[in-house]
Amino acid sequence: MEPRIRIGIGHDTHRLVGGRPLILGGVRIEQDHGLSGHSDADVVLHAVTDALLGAAGLGDIGDAFPDTDPRWRDADSSLFVRSAMERLDKLGFRPVNLDVIIFAEEPKLGPIKERMRGRLADLLGLPREAVNVKAKTGESVGHIGRKEAIACQAVVLIARREPGDSHTANKP
Numbered sequence: 251m252e253p254r255i256r257i258g259i260g261h262d263t264h265r266l267v268g269g270r271p272l273i274l275g276g277v278r279i280e281q282d283h284g285l286s287g288h289s290d291a292d293v294v295l296h297a298v299t300d301a302l303l304g305a306a307g308l309g310d311i312g313d314a315f316p317d318t319d320p321r322w323r324d325a326d327s328s329l330f331v332r333s334a335m336e337r338l339d340k341l342g343f344r345p346v347n348l349d350v351i352i353f354a355e356e357p358k359l360g361p362i363k364e365r366m367r368g369r370l371a372d373l374l375g376l377p378r379e380a381v382n383v384k385a386k387t388g389e390s391v392g393h394i395g396r397k398e399a400i401a402c403q404a405v406v407l408i409a410r411r412e413p414g415d416s417h418t419a420n421k422p
């Protein structure tokens with residue numbers, strides 16, 4: 251019998267540049283540097299999308315949403331998460347819990363971790379308690395510490411839906 255649970259990992263890095271909004275975990279943060287990328291460059295939602303796709307054996311975000319496709323220019327990255335959720339749903343999977351680490355020297359993420367947690371819980375159709383957001387600095391070394399980039403790692407557990415399970419993820 252196929253196992254009922256599976257696990258997926260996601261990782262992403264985007265460069266910090268001037269003149270772009272900073273959007274992390276679907277939350278807009280007011281500061282003068284944001285992340286560069288084809289879409290809105292939300293490194294957290296990209297890592298979460300990859301973790302979901304990986305758990306279900308569905309490849310990666312680059313396969314699903316190529317950055318050569320003009321449809322994804324400046325796209326709200328919640329689209330990628332929702333699309334990954336639909337693909338999981340079709341295969342009969344639902345997320346169980348999500349754990350995320352954001353690597354950023356600035357800004358201090360403590361005050362907005364709970365907002366990101368709520369947003370991620372909504373996107374994955376999970377209770378808030380099943381989502382965890384952690385933040386680390388780069389201790390002033392490497393590309394994170396020099397404020398050249400922000401990175402994110404995400405791990406998600408998914409399970410086969412049982413009869414009677416509710417699927418509450420938000421649809422686009």
Ligand code: MG
Nearest residue numbers: 262263293296
């Ligand atoms: Mg990315």
